[in-house]
Amino acid sequence: MNLELRNRRALVTGSTQGIGFAIARGLAAEGAHVVVNGRKAESVEKTLARLRAEVPGAQVEGVAADASTAEGAQTLFSRVPSVDILVNNLGIFEPKSFFEITDADWMRFFEANVLSGVRFSRHYAPGMRERAWGRILFISSESGLQIPQEMIHYGMTKTAQLSVSRGLAIELAQTGVTVNAVLPGPTRTEGVQDFLASLAxxxxxxxxxxxxxxxxxxxxxxxxxRFATPEEVANLAVYLCGAGASATTGAALRVDGGVVNSIS
Structure with a gap:
């Protein structure tokens, strides 16, 4: 299938590793011009080198900025004024007992996992609407439907992403801009590998x-x-960015390995 992404400009936040990197690589392989993002310049440069090695001819650039903060978002906006595709992938997680989660923890998770996507969507969606084409994805989680006891604050943010995604899709109805959420299940990212190693x-x-x-x-x-691979999650995300997904909007699509015990 031709996803018709050649020369579309895409920004994937938090894309130096894990699901974000896999999505960036998938978009680059489809011919999109991809902007990768991470907090540290060194990790961004390493990611660009890896993408160019794995996707010959890839059109990629990078911006080092903390996309979880308003200041970091402004850095990205100044470097990348407009995009056709926005993947709000940035997210943090941390197993922690409810009674040990401080106010600061709640705020940190909300700003990183929810407000970051709000800021980027608010900035880039108007341009997409003017051009009558755009794709916005929120990388949520099955934890937004089945709140994990071991990290309730994380689950809360993933549920909030679903509300923002659906509401924004309604706001952008009939504009040519689609907004969807992807719900990965347990995925073997670098962070999860470290978590498993420490658990073992x-x-x-x-x-x-x-x-x-x-x-x-x-x-x-x-x-x-088993844990899904980042590439298995990215396959769905990249498809949703393409021309063939033009009738899919306002949806929460699961790539969760069947974890959510529901037919809907």
């Missing part, structure tokens, strides 16, 4: 056993019963 050490088991135990105890409804 704490329990005195192998990483493989820690993964099996995780799905048995924490995500027993998983039908995949």
């Amino acid at each position: 050490r704490a329990q005195g088991v192998t990483v493989e056993q820690a993964e099996a135990d995780f799905f048995k105890s924490a995500r027993p409804t998983s039908l995949l019963r």
